[in-house]
Amino acid sequence: MAQAEQADQAPDGFDWAIPETFNFATDVVDHWATDGDPLALIWQNAAGDERRFQFSDISHLTKRVAHAMREAGIAKGDRVLIVMPRIPEWQISLVAAMRIGAVPIPCIEMLTAREIAYRAEHSGAVAVVCRAGHAERIEPGLDAVAIRFSVGPRAGWRDMTEAYDRSEEAEAATVAAEDPAMMYYTSGSTGYPKGVVHAARAVFGWRYAARYWLDLRPGERIWCGADTGWSKAGTSVLIGPWSEGAASFHYDGPFDPAERLRLLARHRITVYCAPATELYRVVQEDIAAHDLSALRRTVSAGEAMNPVVADQWTRATGVPVAEAYGQTETLMTALTTTEVTPKLGSMGMAAPGCTLAVIGDDGHRLPDGEVGHVALLTPCPTMMLGYWNDPERTEQSHVSGPDGRWFLTGDLASRDADGYFWYEGRSDDVINSAGYRIGPIEVENAVLEHEAVQECAVVGAPDDERGEVVKAYIVLKRGVTPDDALVADIQNHVKRVASPYKYPRRIEFRDDLPKGHTGKVLRRALRDEARTQAQAGRE
Structure with a gap:
């Protein structure tokens, strides 16, 4: 059975009453x-x-x-x-x-x-x-x-x-x-x-x-x-x-x-x-x-x-x-x-x-x-x-x-049957971190400008305080060794070329990224992985 007509919160006689002009x-x-x-x-x-x-x-x-x-x-x-x-x-x-x-x-x-x-x-x-x-x-x-x-x-x-x-x-x-x-x-x-x-x-x-x-x-x-x-x-x-x-x-x-x-x-x-x-x-x-x-x-x-x-x-x-x-x-x-x-x-x-x-x-x-x-x-x-x-x-x-x-x-x-809505997540890849909406492409483009980065995919990872944080999965160029100093350098680079709130608070280095048959990176798979990791960390 489809949803019943929405519960009406409007007062009796509610009317938008939009005027013809409004300054x-x-x-x-x-x-x-x-x-x-x-x-x-x-x-x-x-x-x-x-x-x-x-x-x-x-x-x-x-x-x-x-x-x-x-x-x-x-x-x-x-x-x-x-x-x-x-x-x-x-x-x-x-x-x-x-x-x-x-x-x-x-x-x-x-x-x-x-x-x-x-x-x-x-x-x-x-x-x-x-x-x-x-x-x-x-x-x-x-x-x-x-x-x-x-x-x-x-x-x-x-x-x-x-x-x-x-x-x-x-x-x-x-x-x-x-x-x-x-x-x-x-x-x-x-x-x-x-x-x-x-x-x-x-x-x-x-x-x-x-x-x-x-x-x-x-x-x-x-x-x-x-x-x-x-x-x-x-x-x-x-x-x-x-x-x-x-x-x-x-x-x-x-x-x-x-x-x-x-x-x-x-x-x-x-x-x-x-x-x-x-x-x-x-x-x-x-x-x-x-x-x-x-x-x-x-x-x-x-x-x-x-x-x-x-x-x-x-x-x-x-x-x-x-x-x-x-x-x-x-x-x-x-x-x-x-x-x-x-x-x-x-x-x-x-x-x-x-x-x-x-x-x-x-x-x-x-x-x-x-x-x-x-x-x-x-x-x-x-x-x-x-x-x-x-x-x-x-x-x-x-x-x-x-x-x-x-x-x-x-x-x-x-x-629910009373007309209240319950959030279940995004249907796209937009990251909501402490109320800031962050597009993954914006962060990925910034990360890819770093001289050590070969490939990058960005997703939202669950976080108890911020709701989500930006997490970057990175494949490094051949010969580059991952360490804490490189993590900090990549983060500082993103802060310089993009708004500071967009920088990846978490970085994970990978040998490769999951991709579909057309070669497109599967962000959803990485997002699911990040959620699984977060859940395991709470248990």
Whole structure:
């Protein structure tokens, strides 16, 4: 028997109510600036420096930066790389770009010049915004980018912060619901990262996850530590909280589990959004030593939550962990809303307004309890417009069935009789390590540039703390002797030519790699081997 119709978490009369036009800068930021003007942003760094912004502050600053962007030649529809750490200028530059109808592309600072070059050339970006101190590192990748803004003075660049004191404010662009509004790059199992383009309707629709999952209210405070290039930061640090009139706490400092607890207490955080990897470390601290009385909701997404960790957190704080699930292409499609009881380890239930199912290769729904592809029925307002300049790949990510056209998420899961989804792994080779999506090809290409390497295959290996870690199986060139020094050298090489988070934490040297009859490396066989090794190590 196929799955029953999904359990409905939506409130009575739920309606997406997508407007014909939507500009986040005017319809959210400017709205709250004149409707009570609540606190929008609290920023702190590791040194203890702090800055606070009301919505009116964000409104005025983004109008002035938007004017400077337009004056520099950025127009509606232009792509703008935002290469920024967790500083207020990340929010300010993103909203300023959206104000004039440009399409921001958030990027983490860890990206190398080569990775920036790919994004710049692939997207056709006309502009970039980054810290002055970081500009030198990525300049070699910006040959095709003519308009350059820095946070702070840098020769040959426009200082974005100079606009803060000017009086000129940009008129906002009219952005239709189907106009491109944001773009993210996400790793796939083959080739280079894909450009995921979201329409203004999706930016509008992200408020519902903030309302029904994050359960945010005007005047409340959320802390989500997602990195600035992740779509999760877009939804849970910027778009979601501000759509609901809530403030985001933005911390620019290293991860320290004890410091996490101190900051939660100090800033009276009401909603804490943490991936499983983070909670795994935080629950080992003395939680009782901190005043978390303001905390009323804890949520998690991005990677599978260990039920034991979730239970430890709940016992220590009295606040259960409400999980959710989504992708860069769709954003949150399964939620644990305030209306349902969390099931530890579950991905949640289909989000309000979303039809999520477990289907077979033929597009038919599978019976409850059976493992299959997690798929989203389209059209759906939060679904991407498509992969940038790649209609073929966009089409390949869909399959048709009796219910219509499904988007395949790339994940495998089962669904229980109550409508909760349970993660069973990836259907492709993408590695999810501590919430970072890592494409094996990107790492393999970097490893193969090392002078000692003949062949390489990269897979995700199970890890108790990070969920998965990157493992490289390497065949060395003739005459090269494997040792610990070579392992370290290969790892450091990958850190130099690719983002540091992509380096292989585990390396195994082999005489050969398993291959099919066409000569293609069988990553699945290696992945199964890595899982078997991990399981044996736990026994």
